Amino acid sequence: MRKLLNEELCRPTVEEYRESEKLPIVVVLDNVRSAQNVGSFFRTADAFAVERIELCGISATPPNRELHKTALGAEMSVAWRYHEHTLSCVEELRAAGYQIIAVEQIEGATMLDKFCATKGIKYALIFGNEVEGVAQDVADVVDGAIEIPQAGIKHSLNVSVSAGVLLWELFRQLK
Numbered sequence: 001m002r003k004l005l006n007e008e009l010c011r012p013t014v015e016e017y018r019e020s021e022k023l024p025i026v027v028v029l030d031n032v033r034s035a036q037n038v039g040s041f042f043r044t045a046d047a048f049a050v051e052r053i054e055l056c057g058i059s060a061t062p063p064n065r066e067l068h069k070t071a072l073g074a075e076m077s078v079a080w081r082y083h084e085h086t087l088s089c090v091e092e093l094r095a096a097g098y099q100i101i102a103v104e105q106i107e108g109a110t111m112l113d114k115f116c117a118t119k120g121i122k123y124a125l126i127f128g129n130e131v132e133g134v135a136q137d138v139a140d141v142v143d144g145a146i147e148i149p150q151a152g153i154k155h156s157l158n159v160s161v162s163a164g165v166l167l168w169e170l171f172r173q174l175k
Helices: 014-019 035-047 065-071 086-095 159-174
Strands: 023-030 050-056 079-083 098-103 122-128 144-147
Touching: 023 035, 023 086, 023 159, 035 050, 035 065, 035 159, 050 086, 079 086, 086 098, 086 122, 098 159, 122 159
Parallel strands: 023 050, 023 122, 050 079, 098 122, 098 144
Antiparallel strands: none
């Protein structure tokens, strides 16, 4: 098999991408401390046509050299906004009609392999801090939670890896 050249992939320009149809998904980063993790979110959001990223609290914002290392320019194609507090972001999204979902190991969470995304529903997916996860005051106000099933001893994935797993599954279901 021959690897394809970049020119053969028929990727849109940044302008074409910005104008393209997006999934009804907003990613909310609740105090993600690593700028490189934030950059990975941008790259994954670009790959799966996420509507935008909401950067909250200490989460790095573009332009940022560390963020760019992993985003590789996706910070130019994916829409984003900054909020000082995650709760105010969540309140805005709820008022705009989004279903608020924590990606967290939490009481009552639905395992990802059992979650069925519904066309016509707008989702706001909250990903938490690398150490603390989704803050408890944010978890207290969500409409639900999704947990990624795991078989190992660590009981966690890197937050940006979790985004890849979850967003691929929702992309698969909604596309």
